[in-house]
Amino acid sequence: MLTPNLTVSSEGHLCIGGADTVSLARTYGTPLYVMDENMIRENCRGYARVIAEEYGGRGLICYASKALSCKELYRIVDSEGLGADVISGGEIYTALQAGMPAEKLVMHGNSKSNAELQMAVSNDIGRIVCDNLPELRRLDQIAGEAGKIVNIMLRIKPGIDAHTHDFVKTGQIDSKFGFAIETGEAMQAVQAVGLCKNLRLVGLHCHIGSQILDTEPFAEAARVMIGFMNQIRDALLITLPELNLGGGPGIRYTEEDDPKPFGEIVRAILSALKNVCAELDYPEPFVLFEPGRSIVGGAGLTLYTVMAKKVIPAVRTYVLTDGGMCDNPRYALYRSRYEALIANKADQPRSENVTIGGKCCESGDLIGEDMPLQAAEEDDILAVLATGAYNYSMASNYNRNPRAEIVMVKDGVARTVVKRETYADIIRNDI
Numbered sequence: 001m002l003t004p005n006l007t008v009s010s011e012g013h014l015c016i017g018g019a020d021t022v023s024l025a026r027t028y029g030t031p032l033y034v035m036d037e038n039m040i041r042e043n044c045r046g047y048a049r050v051i052a053e054e055y056g057g058r059g060l061i062c063y064a065s066k067a068l069s070c071k072e073l074y075r076i077v078d079s080e081g082l083g084a085d086v087i088s089g090g091e092i093y094t095a096l097q098a099g100m101p102a103e104k105l106v107m108h109g110n111s112k113s114n115a116e117l118q119m120a121v122s123n124d125i126g127r128i129v130c131d132n133l134p135e136l137r138r139l140d141q142i143a144g145e146a147g148k149i150v151n152i153m154l155r156i157k158p159g160i161d162a163h164t165h166d167f168v169k170t171g172q173i174d175s176k177f178g179f180a181i182e183t184g185e186a187m188q189a190v191q192a193v194g195l196c197k198n199l200r201l202v203g204l205h206c207h208i209g210s211q212i213l214d215t216e217p218f219a220e221a222a223r224v225m226i227g228f229m230n231q232i233r234d235a236l237l238i239t240l241p242e243l244n245l246g247g248g249p250g251i252r253y254t255e256e257d258d259p260k261p262f263g264e265i266v267r268a269i270l271s272a273l274k275n276v277c278a279e280l281d282y283p284e285p286f287v288l289f290e291p292g293r294s295i296v297g298g299a300g301l302t303l304y305t306v307m308a309k310k311v312i313p314a315v316r317t318y319v320l321t322d323g324g325m326c327d328n329p330r331y332a333l334y335r336s337r338y339e340a341l342i343a344n345k346a347d348q349p350r351s352e353n354v355t356i357g358g359k360c361c362e363s364g365d366l367i368g369e370d371m372p373l374q375a376a377e378e379d380d381i382l383a384v385l386a387t388g389a390y391n392y393s394m395a396s397n398y399n400r401n402p403r404a405e406i407v408m409v410k411d412g413v414a415r416t417v418v419k420r421e422t423y424a425d426i427i428r429n430d431i
């Protein structure tokens with residue numbers, strides 16, 4: 001099995017976190033997202049443990065909400081002592097409504113609106129990561145009008161190739177995010193903050209990309225960032241106390257994937273960071289990490305009902321479900337690979353090779369191609385694994401499909417944490 005929380009019952013049913021997925025599909029309907037709370041909590045603790053063991057606890061893990069944002073998830077990560085990375089007014093609103101402390105929120109975005117900046121300032125969000133000079137000027141003015149001094153970080157492009165999909169690479173010079181070191185604009189931005197009376201620069205941020213499988217790009221980013229902080233100290237006599245190294249550790253989507261466990265990645269980063277600080281005689285900064293996918297991705301799966309199977313001789317076999325790109329657009333966006341199995345035949349071999357199609361009016365509405373699967377029949381329950389990250393959060397109402405429900409399983413017991421949308425929800429804003 002892909003993750004240790006998946007088991008097969010004596011009836012041959014797939015179970016997650018001790019709950020039978022076939023009965024979950026019957027009780028809650030499909031499509032259905034199922035999340036395993038214990039695994040989410042273990043992942044939160046795993047991150048915190050490495051910071052405690054390797055770095056004396058001088059850091060904060062901020063869960064990257066964009067992977068999956070809903071009130072219950074904020075409550076869970078908050079109860080584990082994590083902060084959160086928020087990227088929009090909607091994520092700030094959800095986090096605050098769930099009771100997350102504002103000082104543990106880090107706000108991102110490369111095109112924040114004035115309304116979003118005002119919302120962040122008036123709610124005293126702990127750190128705002130500034131992306132560009134116009135934003136710095138607008139934020140300085142908004143902070144001044146509110147009579148506040150706002151803690152900011154600068155988003156830096158360290159110039160690292162993260163060896164991942166082009167759409168999720170963010171650390172290289174050709175990226176819409178942040179200030180590049182190599183062109184001098186990052187140093188100019190640090191100087192520009194010095195002229196902003198209402199902003200306090202507490203540190204730097206970088207995020208080199210997502211679904212990164214190896215330690216080296218992260219360790220290299222840490223070395224580059226400390227090197228740049230050292231240049232700032234030399235040039236401007238400023239020693240920045242914080243470094244935020246973003247998210248990005250990859251997860252296992254298929255049986256062939258072999259990502260380095262996030263614990264090993266964080267260990268390697270902290271070790272590189274301590275070494276370069278010692279070399280440069282730079283004080284070790286307070287660190288922030290922003291993992292999203294590696295906290296929730298492997299903790300979730302999606303259940304569908306098989307509506308039909310279409311065998312096109314000598315071409316391919318389609319297994320058609322009651323969901324698709326409206327609940328999981330990742331294959332359409334990035335050709336992302338997943339493992340799937342028939343939840344009510346989980347003890348049988350995956351003897352067929354199929355294309356899983358959705359219900360949307362698009363030929364590109366696929367969950368995957370060339371996927372091994374048990375012989376599927378109408379009314380079977382199909383499980384697509386490792387869908388906890390970037391599925392619900394990227395879901396849409398395309399074709400006016402209501403967004404699916406999320407249930408959280410804990411020790412075999414399920415509860416709804418996001419209700420299924422209704423048709424009334426679909427027309428709520430229509431005039």
Ligand SMILES: *Cc1c(COP(=O)(O)O)cnc(C)c1O
Pocket residue numbers: 064066067085108207209210211246247248249290291292293294
């Ligand atoms: C997307 C993102 C993250 C989370 O990335 P994961 O790969 O899900 O860990 C963290 N920080 C920033 C700024 C991001 O944009």
